[in-house]
Amino acid sequence: MGDGEMGEKSDRKQAFLQVRNLTKMFGSFTALKDISLDVAEKEFICFLGPSGCGKTTFLRAIAGLDIQTAGTIKQAGKDISNLPPAERDFGIVFQSYALFPNLTVNRNVAYGLESAGEGKETISARVNELLELVGLADQGDKYPAQLSGGQQQRIALARALATSPGLLLLDEPLSALDARVRTHLRREIKTLQEDLGITTIMVTHDQEEALTMADKIVVMNHGTIEQVGTPLEIYREPATLFVADFVGEMNQIPAVLGTKGTVNINGISLQCNSFKGKKGSSGIVTIRPEDIVPIKKSAAAKTKNIMDVTISEMEFLGSFWRATLSSKKLGDTSLIADFSANAARRLSLVEGASIRIELPQDALRFYEDGA
């Protein structure tokens, strides 16, 4: 950062990437609707959403590959809204790797370095450095087709980093890989990003990927941003029902809002901390399966938010049991609850058993219909 900016730095740190009122239309279809977003320097951001939500369109607008219809983008204080990709400062990795098939690994990585007027030795030193960085130092003379998918993706990453760009864009970089390689590469990319301190935006439809890698997740749907937050915020405090539903498992129970955060489910009254809306408005109450607590029937007196249910199904998933709970009061709606193997044994939770559960107040969230 330049010396001139030192003065204001303490006051209000300017975002590295500023997106304001971005709209992208393809003919009459609006792919992005009036999106604004700030990305801080050195941050790892994930755009998460179902296919067709506009996350890739957003990334391509930032890269200048499909320039937005309206709205501005500033990177490092410079307005880049209408610049072609070649005049922006970023490196990009695609799902298809897009490695040049007729060039060796060395020459792929060196591709962006050659025109900078540097000597052959400087370039080859830099290439070696990059290959070492991604752990493929001995593969330089091979052609891309001779490498595995995971190796190819690491080469693509090395090539994107070669020119030391200020921004790294990753477009579903791990989707084409098999599960084990994916998990491994996730950790590697994250470590690399932290070591280099490079601002990174990754597009993914895989929530696990987003939750494990990102500093901040941008959840998108229908061309708009639903929520921006840390993985924990997104998971614990989903801002909208869409986020609640899209990220992780979530029970959804139709309910009516009462006063002071009471919600009414067919006569059962529950207290919940997070709610919005007027008294009497109908909506959905949510709770995660792992937040449902089985309790002894005797302990009932002290606790609020209890419900008597029958276990209609128990599914063994290794470290825990997934139970399907039903009750006359719930009607057709059934609850999914995850019980630890320990609790299941202690409270003898078996198929057909009638049990009492607690729905903790701080785990319940009410979303008004149509909000």
Next chain:
Amino acid sequence: MADTSTLSAPRIKPKVGRDDRIMRAFILVIGLYLVVTLALPLYTMLSKSFNTYSFDLTRFEIQIDKGDGWGETITPQTLNEATGKYKPEDLKTSSDGRLSVVSMIEGFSFRAKTLYRLRNIEAGGAFLSGSERVTDSEWHEYTSNEFRRVVLKPVKATGLDNFVQYFSNPSLFNSIFNSLFIAITTTIITITLAFTFAYALARSRMRYKGLFRVIAMAPILVPSLLPGIALVYLFGRQGMLHDLMGDQSIYGPIGIIAGSVFFTFPHAMIIIQTALSISDARLFEASDVLGASKTKTFFTVTLPGARYGLISASFVVFNLVITDFGLPKVIGGQFNVLAVDIYKQVIGQQNFEMGAVVSVVLLIPALLAFSIDRIMQKKQVALLSSRSVPYEPKVNKRFDRIMFSYALLVGGLIVGTLAVCQYAALIKFWPYDLTLSLTNYDFDVMDGGGWGSFYNSIKLAIMVAIIGTVVVFTGAYMVEKAPGFGLGRGIFQFLAMLPMAIPGMVLGLAYIFFFNNPDNPFNFIYGTLAILVICTVTHFYTVSHLTALTALKQMDKEFESVSASLKQPFYKLFSRVTVPVCLPAILDISIYLFVNAMTTVSALIFIYSPDTTLASVAMLNMDDAGDIAPAAAMGMMIFYANSLARLIHHFASKGLYAKTQAWRKR
């Protein structure tokens, strides 16, 4: 929802980067090339077909001095009425028409001492005095002797008269039915033969498949008129097998159809073979498991799977036949077809307008066939799924033997045709002196331009192969990869597809109209080798363009994005990655252009000059002059040149492949 007025921020106008500017410039340049070499000539030809010319005798004034001063001012109309020399229909003419004034004067003698004065009533009319063109409205004075060389020029009008004239003349419009009859009959025969042959290659385990495939492709290497010459030697009046013909003559529909089947066979075979080879093996297994008989499988799986290929091949064959000129010229006899009519009108009768009319008539079926073929090819692609499993035929001795016999028969006919031509070329004087000699190769003593024609053809083919490949591949790359610029790319794409629908004769005639006009700034290339190169590249543009596009579409779409993000210019990507990866397709384009430049007749017959005679045209001219054996000899020279080029291409591909395509090996 799409109301842009609801945008909360101003619209962004993307900055056009340097790469984009260069790419657009390339599209514009190659697009302009296509406009000048295709769109404008065709437009000129179309407008010619609507031009009519007639002498308007009321547009001139004459005064006569028989020694007693100038008489009263009269028009040629008055003169003509007095003598009754010309009837109204006699005054219709072509653009080149001339009408002698003195032919309308009773008792004219060039020795008389009479003086004449002539003027255009309005400036812009025209008459010729000798070779001097007079267009002003001043009086011009002539002696009798001078006046006999004064001729009136016709005035031009626009209208459908030419078409009316065409359709009221049975000897002209009957050619439409003749052409359709030949094209449809040939299509049916060729498709049946080619399908069976392709079926044998794809679905049997017969031996020597590779050899049969090579033989089946051989007709592509010779001009379409070569089978005509072979047929003359076999079934002509003194033919080796003349007795087989009975009362029929080979000169006419039989000859045209037989020769057309020969030269269209490989084209149909390639398309059908592709269609059969992409059929999914899993469908055959399913049919087998469900207990369907072989016949039922054939009609429910094989045929439907190949249907788009069959339809596409049909229209390609139809188009090739209806637009072919060389073969019906050689063996058509009195049987008129459209392509030959154009030639007769233009070369025989110098009636360019009527030539243009026949061209327009020929364009209609050609355009129609082309459009249907395009639609079918698009559907064909959709049938191919990436999970299809290639079919592996099982051994079936009886079936394999039948297929082998069939392939042997067809292969034998193809080789036989070529052998007859080669034999004819080496015989001193059929059928009287059967000693072998090389006298027929002494082209320099015959019509057609001699050995020079052959070398011209080689020169032309090499230039077309090099220039054409560069232009076509660059154009295809720009149109495929340039971002934005939708309208420009759309127009370019249309222009690139157009040549395939334009018969060679039509293109050639359009070139006369366009480039032979002294007012055209490009007039200087008329009569040079350059115009032949340009015409041939344009004529064969579409197939080359499609080959290039197919190769380019297989490249990762994101190469350009990656390269731009690394701040590298597109031409670095183009030269370092795109061209090397597409090298096999580039070589295919160049050999396609070379072979076609060697064999084409139709487009070039109108625009070659005495300095730029060509082998294929020489064949035609020698045949016309009765030198059939030398024509056969020249045809075989073309065959050998093309075969050699093919061989070089084969080994060059292999060598380059080993050198530059090492990455393809895992």
